[in-house]
Every structure is written in C-alpha cells, then in structure tokens.
Amino acid sequence: MPTKHLLKIEDLHHSFGEDEVLKGISLALNKGETKVIVGPSGTGKSTILNNIIRLVPPVSGKIYLEDVEITSTKKINQIRQQIGFVFQDFGLFNHLTAKGNVMIGLTKVKKMDKKEAEKIAMEELERVGIGGFADSYPSQLSGGQKQRVGIARALAMKPKLILFDEPTSSLDPELTGEVLTVMRNLAQEGMTMLIVTHEMGFARTVADELIFMEGGHIIEQGPPEKLFKNPEHKRTREFLFKLTDLYGEGEE
C-alpha cells in the first residue's frame, strides 16, 4: 500500500515470550519531521525502533519506508542503509578510529571509494563538531564525543531518516547537552528523526509531535505544547508533570 508518509507504522505488535510489549502501535512520519516518543521505562519505546529496521523483527503489523514494506522485504540490508540508527550505548567499532567508524559503512556496504568515503567522513565529523578527533579511537573519546561519532556514522550513509534510541541515557548532563545540540541542529536542517528519550526539555522544544506511550499503547500524541499544557489524558499529565517537576522545564 503506497503512502505519502516517509515512514508509516500500522498496528505494530511485539512480544518477548509471553510478555506483549507493543499492543498495536500506529504512527507516521513525514519528511523533515521530528517526533519524540516518551513514556515510562519498559513500555516498548525502544522496541519500536528495533522493529523498524528489523534488528528485532516485529511479531505483527506493517511498517513502510515510503512505498516499501519493510516488514516483508527481502532486501532488509538496503532498507537499513536508508535508515540511520543511533544507539544508547553508542555501538562504536572499537578497533576503528572515529573516522574509520564513519567510513566503514560507506566502504564496506556502499562500496564507495576510500578517498571519497574519507572526505564524507571528515565532513560529517566536522558537522557534529568533532573533526579534531578523527584519528582517535573510541576508548580515547568521552561519552558525548562517542555519541557524536555515532550520529556522524549514521549521517554519512545519507539516510532518509534517523532513529535515536535513548541517545543520551548513558551520558552525564554536560555531555547530554552537547549531543542534544547536535540533534537540535539536525532537526533545524530538516532531518527526519524519530527519537526515544527521557529529555523532556529537548522533547518539548524540538519535537514537531510528542508521542506518549505506556504499557504498549500510544496514550496520546500531538504538539508538545498541547501535551505539556493541556493533555487529554490524566496519565499524560501525571507523567510529563512528574518529569518537568524533576528536571525543570527547559534543559539548558
């Protein structure tokens, strides 16, 4: 079924053994949109992202990238090249420098010429502000720098959208700030992003739409200001207000 959306998820279900973590999720992303999924831990937010590129194949439901049904395609590796993924624990390749990490997808997957890949890698590292660390190995970088390498690696593949799976959850507040700044810039540049995060201030200021999830369901989705100020569901209010109480309203 063709769709005008860049990414469309229809009635997604997923279970881990007996435990049903996603109970019918539907959402869609247009080109250039940033949507942020928030909600208590263990409600299946990250599972959605893993389902999308089939790192964890979904149990049922359909996911489309433009016209291609990801859930049934045989060419999943081609889909994965078009969807960036940024991991909570970075997933950097420890035997490669920052530059090597960004290059390897280009040279080994896209079969790009080394020189050209290196040029793109340097551009992307500059873009996330760590061009000076191109020759450093992951063990020599701070958490924030590692995550920015992770983002550069995703960007270098020229993806149609990027999925962020709690990109700042293993960082301290200062490092969180530098990663969020990069993501904010990407949003302003028009990158399509689907983000799972607990950073409410970021969600509120950057998201075009906020999606509140709990217990495997989407409870409420809409413009962040509406969800923060005038949510339709009591539970949304409880959750968002608890977090803004804890963390304050803006994040920087």
Add this chain to the structure above:
Amino acid sequence: MIENIDLIQSALPFLLRGTVVTIQLTFWSLLLGVVVGLPLAFAQVYGNKVVTFFTAIYERIARSIPLLVILLLINYALPMLGFRIPVFRAAVLGIGLRSSAYQSQIYRGAIQSVSGSQLKAAMSLGMNKLTAFTHIIAPQAIRIAIPPVTNESAIVLKDTSLAFTIGVVELVRQGDYFIATSNEPMVIYLTVAAIYFVLTTTINLALSLFEKKYKIPGIGIEGGHSDAY
C-alpha cells in the same frame, strides 16, 4: 666446569636434533588445535543447542583427562581397535586435540567479548553477517586472543615433552639417550631446561611483538601481556 662445557658441546648435536622434533611436535599440535578449535568455537557461539551440547561435551572430556593419559590411550588403546598410527602422529593427535579444547575456549571468549551492540550497529548500517564478522568482530577478536594464544602455545611446547613416554624421540628423550651413555643427568637436564626456556621465551617475545605492532587503544587488557593470563 671445563668438563661440563665439553659435555654440553658433545651433547648439543643430539639435543638440537631433539629440539627440531619438539618444535615440529609443537607446530603440528598447535595447528591441529587451531583447525579443530576454531570450528568448535564457531559451533559454540553460532550453533544450535544440539551442536553446542556436543562441543561442550568434547571440551569437557578433553580438558578433564591428563594429557599423559590421553597419549597413552591413543598409543595403546587405538591399536587394539585396529588403528595403528606412528608415535609422532599419535603425539600430535593427543596434544593437538587437547589443545583444541583450550583454544576453542580462547576463540569463543574473544568472539563473544566483542559486544553485541557493535554487531547491532554493523547490521544497522546494512552489513550482512559475514561482512560484520570479517570487518568488525574478527579484527577485534584476533587482538583479544593473542595473549591467551601465546600462553597456550608455550603450554603446548612444554607439554610435547610428554610425547617422550610413548616413544617420540624429542628433546627430553634425546637427553635421556645421552645420559645413558654419559651418566651426567644434572648437566644434561639443565641443558634441556635451558633449551625449553629459550624456546618459550622466543614464542612469548615473537607474539608480544606482534601484539604490540597491532595494538589498538582500548582493545584487549590494557598493559596486559601473555603472562597475565
């Protein structure tokens, strides 16, 4: 003192002949260990339950029986079952198969220590499993495996001395032959010990040079070397 040096000088040609056999035993045993140990490691990491079950049993058995007993079994029990093999091959078989059990554990640990998130990241870029293995896992696993493999190599080298008991004329047996005619056990055994010392030190040195040459910050035990294992 002078007599001792003369003695060693006259013993040396025999001992060196034995040393060559010891080195050959070590080489072929280690090679057999790699050839059997690597597939075992892959079976343990990527195999299904049945496969991992059987490899686990193999490893358990190979690691639970003293090498001397393994060698005696291969040399004396196999012929009774109709398999007669020359003692050199019997020794390689016994030492190599036992080493394969230890080596497979080294390789398995090295593969598994390259974390799952790196594999996920590789997949997320669109890599297939083979590319991810050859370009992400293997380069790291090899580096991680070098120190324990060095250690295992030194152990195998020393354990080849047990081949003496089934009649392989290696370093220790050559020494024994010479003692039979010279009746100077201490000097000869000390010389034999010195030769083992030189051989193991060479192995350690060679592999630690290799390790240093390919060292990458953050991979393997920081500052660790073969003796730390």
